[in-house]
Amino acid sequence: MFPFIFEWVWDEGHIMFFGAMWYVILILASGLGYCLIKAVKDTLAGGHGPQDHH
Amino acid sequence: MDYDFIPKGHNRCSFGTFAAGMVILGVIVLWGFYAAALCWIKGLNQTNMNDSYGFALWIWADLAVIAIGGGAFFTGLLRYVIGLDELKNIINFAVIVGFCCYCSAMLILAIDIGQPLRGWFIFWHANVHSMLTEVAFCLSLYLCVLAIEYLPLILENGKIDEVPFFHNLSHTMHGAMAVFAATGAFLSCFHQGSLGGVTGVLFGRPFGYREGIFVWPWTFFLYTWSAAACGPCFTMLTCKITETITGKRLVKDNVYDLLAKISGWMIGTYIVAKIADTVYWATVTSPSMGFGLMDYYSLHPLHHGIWILILEIVVCGVVPALILISQKGRATKPLFNLAIVLAVLGVCLNRWVMVMTPMAMPVMTFDSWVTYFPSWQEIATTILPFAGGIMVVALSYRYLPVFPQEKELNSKR
Numbered sequence: 001m002f003p004f005i006f007e008w009v010w011d012e013g014h015i016m017f018f019g020a021m022w023y024v025i026l027i028l029a030s031g032l033g034y035c036l037i038k039a040v041k042d043t044l045a046g047g048h049g050p051q052d053h054h
Numbered sequence: 055m056d057y058d059f060i061p062k063g064h065n066r067c068s069f070g071t072f073a074a075g076m077v078i079l080g081v082i083v084l085w086g087f088y089a090a091a092l093c094w095i096k097g098l099n100q101t102n103m104n105d106s107y108g109f110a111l112w113i114w115a116d117l118a119v120i121a122i123g124g125g126a127f128f129t130g131l132l133r134y135v136i137g138l139d140e141l142k143n144i145i146n147f148a149v150i151v152g153f154c155c156y157c158s159a160m161l162i163l164a165i166d167i168g169q170p171l172r173g174w175f176i177f178w179h180a181n182v183h184s185m186l187t188e189v190a191f192c193l194s195l196y197l198c199v200l201a202i203e204y205l206p207l208i209l210e211n212g213k214i215d216e217v218p219f220f221h222n223l224s225h226t227m228h229g230a231m232a233v234f235a236a237t238g239a240f241l242s243c244f245h246q247g248s249l250g251g252v253t254g255v256l257f258g259r260p261f262g263y264r265e266g267i268f269v270w271p272w273t274f275f276l277y278t279w280s281a282a283a284c285g286p287c288f289t290m291l292t293c294k295i296t297e298t299i300t301g302k303r304l305v306k307d308n309v310y311d312l313l314a315k316i317s318g319w320m321i322g323t324y325i326v327a328k329i330a331d332t333v334y335w336a337t338v339t340s341p342s343m344g345f346g347l348m349d350y351y352s353l354h355p356l357h358h359g360i361w362i363l364i365l366e367i368v369v370c371g372v373v374p375a376l377i378l379i380s381q382k383g384r385a386t387k388p389l390f391n392l393a394i395v396l397a398v399l400g401v402c403l404n405r406w407v408m409v410m411t412p413m414a415m416p417v418m419t420f421d422s423w424v425t426y427f428p429s430w431q432e433i434a435t436t437i438l439p440f441a442g443g444i445m446v447v448a449l450s451y452r453y454l455p456v457f458p459q460e461k462e463l464n465s466k467r
Contacts, residue, residue, distance in 0.1 A: 001178050013182035021191050024237060028198060031233045039223035 059213055061455040065302075065464070072452060079441045079448075086438020089431040090165050098168045100431045106414045106424040112166045115436045117249055117405040119155040119162075120193070121277070122398055124285025126152020126200060127235075127242035132316065134235035143309045146207050146456045147296075148289045153200040154446050158439030160197060165435050185248040185255065192245030199238040203231065207454050243278050250277025253408050260343040261350055262412030264335060272331050273408065279327065283320035284401035286313050287374070287394040294391065296451060303463040304456075311384050314394070318378025321397055325371040332367065350415060353423060358411055366407060370400025 001018065008014060055069040066072070093100045103110045129148040133141040167173055176190045209215065209224035247270065253262035254271025264271040290310060297304050336347040351360040377383035377393035384390055416422055428436070450456055 001180060005178065007179060017180065017182045017187065017191070021195070024195050024241065027233065027237050028195070028202065031230050031237075032202065035223060035226040035230055038226045039219055042222040042226070043219045 079445045082441035086434045089434035102429045107426040111428040111432050112162045116162045118402040119158045121281045121401045122288035123152045123155025124281030125289035127238050128282040130235035131239040134232040149203045154443035156197045185251045188248040189245045192241040196241040246278040246281045247274040250274045259412040260345050279324045283324045284397045286317045287397035291394045314378045322375035366403045370396045
């Protein structure tokens with residue numbers, strides 16, 4: 001999972017598998033981080049957003 | 055008692071009736087957890103697994119719930135990425151159903167691996183040559199995506215929504231949902247496909263083995279296609295069941311019609327590909343490995359006669375496709391209901407045939423059919439996620455604004 005684990009090899013398999021996995025984790029974490037930061041900013045600005053999300 | 059937590063303007067049954075239902079389901083869940091604890095504490099000797107059925111009933115349940123849970127990713131893709139706006143009226147429910155299905159799959163896997171203390175090894179010491187590693191990665195991450203998609207709905211509960219931060223968070227997450235839905239679709243395509251790939255690469259098991267393209271056998275694509283085709287049917291089926299239990303209309307007919315039409319064409323194209331795959335396998339792939347088609351279906355005709363192939367492809371494939379493609383079929387309620395039931399049964403049957411049969415079917419002259427019947431622990435742990443799923447759906451329906459059209463559809467009553 002990490003390069004410091006003893007069986008890690010810098011080959012195509014590891015790069016493809018773990019590259020895709022970390023890329024997806026990065027997207028999800030960035031998306032969630034953006035939502036959290038924006039929600040904090042909106043709340044501090046005193047906004048209460050629209051009532052209907054749909 | 056819980057009136058303040060129920061969405062405004064929505065009628066729900068009394069708290070006593072709801073609690074009684076929860077208690078009944080809770081007893082089933084506790085029974086399942088007791089059986090799961092036995093498997094974790096005492097080991098897999100609690101099951102009736104043998105060398106021919108090395109993954110037990112669980113593996114079928116696992117693949118079946120993942121397939122029928124495919125409605126979440128496909129409906130999400132149609133709603134957020136392709137932009138079919140009508141589907142906003144059923145997407146919440148699709149996410150809840152998908153979330154229940156994937157939680158079930160993870161729970162079943164946690165029991166099936168037998169040694170839960172080392173469950174994390176699949177990530178930490180991953181075997182990058184295994185399709186199951188890809189399944190584990192994508193399954194875990196997609197469950198996270200479903201949780202992210204479910205969260206804003208939970209935050210819309212009347213009481214929680216009163217807190218400005220949660221209201222703003224829910225609103226912001228709705229705005230960013232296309233990113234999560236697209237990521238979920240990517241993950242789903244790969245883990246659905248890799249589950250099919252697991253059987254397809256077993257060259258020592260000619261019933262399951264398929265040729266393919268690059269590292270992917272044809273079963274990789276068939277599994278993804280069938281999950282996208284039949285998953286929405288399970289979403290519609292559970293929605294119809296919820297409507298029957300609650301005695302209310304929750305989703306307008308045009309929403310059902312749109313989703314059913316797409317699903318019908320998906321099932322239709324899938325079944326054409328499935329027939330082509332079966333014909334090629336029966337006439338080219340399998341004979342090249344020393345087995346004729348009827349060798350598979352005459353060994354144990356009671357359990358795996360040719361009827362199972364006809365049932366899967368014709369009755370549960372061609373028939374629902376024809377009904378759902380036709381506008382008249384979709385408009386006729388009994389036919390519509392029959393079609394979505396057949397489609398769900400079809401994909402579950404496909405997973406049964408493609409997972410249980412290849413492993414159990416004898417391929418050596420000294421092999422023979424071994425019988426298998428799951429132990430009560432296996433049955434209890436397989437029923438557990440279904441009961442748990444019903445609880446989650448019931449709780450969500452009672453306390454969250456799951457169906458945007460509910461108020462409008464039931465205002466005249």
